[in-house]
Amino acid sequence: MLRFAANLTMMFNEWPFLDRFDAAADAGFEAVEYLFPYDFPPDAIAARLERNHLAQALFNLPPGDWAAGERGLAALSGRLKEVQKSVETGLAYAAATGVKRLHLMSGIADRRDAESVEAYRKAVVWSAEKLGRSGVDLLLEPINARNMPGYFLNDFAFAESLIRDLGLPNVKLQFDVYHRQIMQGDVTMALRTLMPIIGYIQIASVPSRHEPHEEELNYPFLFEEIERLRYDGFIGCEYVPRQGTLEGLGWFAPYAAKSAHPRGHWRAAVADGLDPSREGT
Ligand SMILES: O=C(O)[C@@H](O)C(=O)CO
Numbered sequence: 001m002l003r004f005a006a007n008l009t010m011m012f013n014e015w016p017f018l019d020r021f022d023a024a025a026d027a028g029f030e031a032v033e034y035l036f037p038y039d040f041p042p043d044a045i046a047a048r049l050e051r052n053h054l055a056q057a058l059f060n061l062p063p064g065d066w067a068a069g070e071r072g073l074a075a076l077s078g079r080l081k082e083v084q085k086s087v088e089t090g091l092a093y094a095a096a097t098g099v100k101r102l103h104l105m106s107g108i109a110d111r112r113d114a115e116s117v118e119a120y121r122k123a124v125v126w127s128a129e130k131l132g133r134s135g136v137d138l139l140l141e142p143i144n145a146r147n148m149p150g151y152f153l154n155d156f157a158f159a160e161s162l163i164r165d166l167g168l169p170n171v172k173l174q175f176d177v178y179h180r181q182i183m184q185g186d187v188t189m190a191l192r193t194l195m196p197i198i199g200y201i202q203i204a205s206v207p208s209r210h211e212p213h214e215e216e217l218n219y220p221f222l223f224e225e226i227e228r229l230r231y232d233g234f235i236g237c238e239y240v241p242r243q244g245t246l247e248g249l250g251w252f253a254p255y256a257a258k259s260a261h262p263r264g265h266w267r268a269a270v271a272d273g274l275d276p277s278r279e280g281t
């Protein structure tokens with residue numbers, strides 16, 4: 001069965017960040033992802049997850065100085081100590097949220113530069129080893145150059161050969177269907193070939209990065225394929241709603257877990273004029 005995680009960086013922006021957890025659960029999501037949790041204390045995030053019975057599917061390790069244009073540090077030679085510090089920070093949030101996979105961003109660097117390739121490899125190996133001791137997977141995500149010009153990890157073939165070559169059991173591919181379609185296409189065949197090393201899948205329409213039922217990709221077909229390939233993780237909904245988050249959730253209705261959700265049940269009971277405390281909720 002397919003299970004979806006709402007991306008709280010892009011979706012539910014009608015609410016302040018912490019309230020997005022409540023809104024996502026009320027809409028029937030069982031899990032959430034976002035880029036970064038670091039502006040909020042780990043406990044505050046853990047409390048929102050817990051009260052909404054949400055799983056934390058994924059977030060990124062700290063990426064360096066985002067406001068100054070940094071997009072990760074892993075491939076930047078001379079920055080390994082900062083990568084190591086970022087992994088420590090990520091682990092503190094992982095302990096609080098229970099997340100089992102963290103994305104290490106490579107940074108803006110030239111993949112033709114041997115020093116950058118070496119720095120990246122070292123950062124991946126060190127981070128994987130460290131996260132592995134806590135049972136956490138390290139994810140590597142190829143990102144297209146239109147969204148992130150100059151990004152080091154902008155090729156699925158490079159990511160695949162590195163992951164296979166390292167052979168570390170907790171280093172996995174973050175397969176963002178949106179990036180794959182823009183960069184290299186052939187999404188179905190790529191899913192089939194890469195499924196053994198895929199640790200996480202994300203979706204959006206192409207080219208506008210809106211709800212998945214729009215534009216050039218046939219997501220009902222891809223969802224069937226993902227199920228057929230026995231992917232059992234969450235699928236991250238990393239899209240910018242075209243008009244409003246709730247208005248755009250028609251595509252998600254068949255997958256929403258609203259009726260099984262305790263807070264959703266509580267709210268439904270209140271709306272029906274029942275006493276929710278007598279409902280055992
Ligand atoms: O696809 C993306 O943009 C994200 O998954 C990410 O982690 C970097 O922005």
Ligand SMILES: [Mg+2]
Nearest residue numbers: 141176202238
């Ligand atoms: Mg992504």
